[in-house]
Amino acid sequence: MTYSSPVLGVRLGDQPYGASLLTVSSSYGRGAGLDFKSMARGKWAMGGFQVKNRFSSDNWKDEGLYLQHNLGEDSWVRLNITRSEEDSTSPPGPGTVDSIWSLEARLVPGEDSSIEMEYAKCDTDRTGGEDDDDAYRFLWQGMTAGRISYAFSKIRAGADFWGYYHSYDYESGALSFPLGS
Numbered sequence: 818m819t820y821s822s823p824v825l826g827v828r829l830g831d832q833p834y835g836a837s838l839l840t841v842s843s844s845y846g847r848g849a850g851l852d853f854k855s856m857a858r859g860k861w862a863m864g865g866f867q868v869k870n871r872f873s874s875d876n877w878k879d880e881g882l883y884l885q886h887n888l889g890e891d892s893w894v895r896l897n898i899t900r901s902e903e904d905s906t907s908p909p910g911p912g913t914v915d916s917i918w919s920l921e922a923r924l925v926p927g928e929d930s931s932i933e934m935e936y937a938k939c940d941t942d943r944t945g946g947e948d949d950d951d952a953y954r955f956l957w958q959g960m961t962a963g964r965i966s967y968a969f970s971k972i973r974a975g976a977d978f979w980g981y982y983h984s985y986d987y988e989s990g991a992l993s994f995p996l997g998s
Contacts (some may be wrong), residue, residue, distance in 0.1 A: 818821070818830055823875045824853070824854055824912070825851075826851070826852035826854045826855060826864070826967070827849070827850070827851055827852075828849065828866070829849035829850075830847060831845070831846065831871070832845070833845045833868075834846075834850050834866040834868040834879065834921075835881070835895045836881035836882070836897040836898075836899050837883075838844055838918070838935065839921075839952050839953075839974070839980050839981060839982060840899040840918075840919050840937060840980050840981065841879045841901065841917075841961070841981065842980075842981035845872075846869050846879075847868065847869055848868030849865050849866065849868075849870065850864065850865065850867075851864055851865060851866075852864030858965065859887060860886065860887055861885065861886055861887065862883075862884075862885040862887065863883060863884045863885065864882070864883055865880070865881060865882040865883070866879075866880065866881050867880045867952075868880075869948050874904070875904070875905040876904040876908055877901065877902060877904070878901070879899075879900070879901045879902075879904045880899065880900045881897065881899040881900075882897070882898045882899075882900065883895055883896065883897045883898070884896045888924075889925075890925055890997075891923065891925050891930045891931070892922075892923055892925050893921045893923055894920070895920075895921045895922070896919075897906060897917075897920075897937075898916075898917075898918045898919060898920045899917045899918075900915070900917075901913075901914070901915045902914050902941070904950050906916070913942060913943050914941070915940075915941045915979040915996045916939070916940045917937055917938065917940075917969060918938055919935050919936060919938075919952075920933070920935070920937075921935040922934050927959065929956070929959045929960040929961075930959030930960075931956075931957075931958060931959060932955075932956070933953045933956040933957075934953075934954070934955050934956075935953065936952075937952045938950060938951050938952075939975075939977065939980060941977065941979050943979065947977070949973055949977045950977040951973035951978060952978045952980060952985075953970065953971075953974060954970070954972040954973075955969075955971045955972075956969070956970050964987075964994070964995055965992075965994040966992070966993040966994070967991065967993075968986070968989075969990045970987075970989050970990075971987070973985065
C-alpha cells in the first residue's frame with residue numbers, strides 16, 4: 818500500500834525503501850515508511866522507514882530517518898541517518914551493524930541547472946576496518962540557452978564504507994547537443 822499527498826506519505830508492505838543514494842538507496846523487502854512532507858509552512862520535512870528481508874535466507878533489516886530543510890524552489894538540505902543489521906551467514910559468528918549518517922543538498926542555481934551533493938560517514942563493527950569510512954557524491958546537470966545538455970558526476974566510497982556504494986570511485990561527464998533544428 819502506498820498513499821501520497823502534498824503533506825503526508827505512507828508506505829506499507831513489499832516495496833523499495835531508502836534514505837539517500839549513499840546510505841540506504843533502495844532496500845526491497847517488507848516494511849513501513851512514513852513521510853511528513855510539509856511542516857512549518859513547507860519549510861521542513863521528515864520521515865523514516867524500517868524494512869526486513871523476506872525473500873532469501875539472508876536475514877537483514879534496514880532502518881532510516883531523515884530531516885530536511887527546504888530552501889526554496891526545489892532546493893533543500895537534508896540529514897540522513899541509517900542503520901543496517903545483517904545476521905552472520907556462517908553461524909555461530911556475529912552479525913554486522915552498519916550505522917551511516919549523511920548530509921545531502923540539492924541546489925538550483927539557475928532555471929535549467931541543478932547541483933546535488935552528499936557526504937556520508939560510516940561506523941561499522943565489521944572486522945578488517947581500513948579507516949577509509951567516508952563517501953561523497955556530486956552531480957551537476959542542466960541545459961544551456963543554446964539547448965546543450967550537460968551532466969558531470971563524481972561518486973567515491975571508501976573501502977570501509979558500507980552504504981549503497983562500497984570501495985567505489987567513479988567519474989562521468991556528458992554533453993548532448995542538437996544536430997538540427
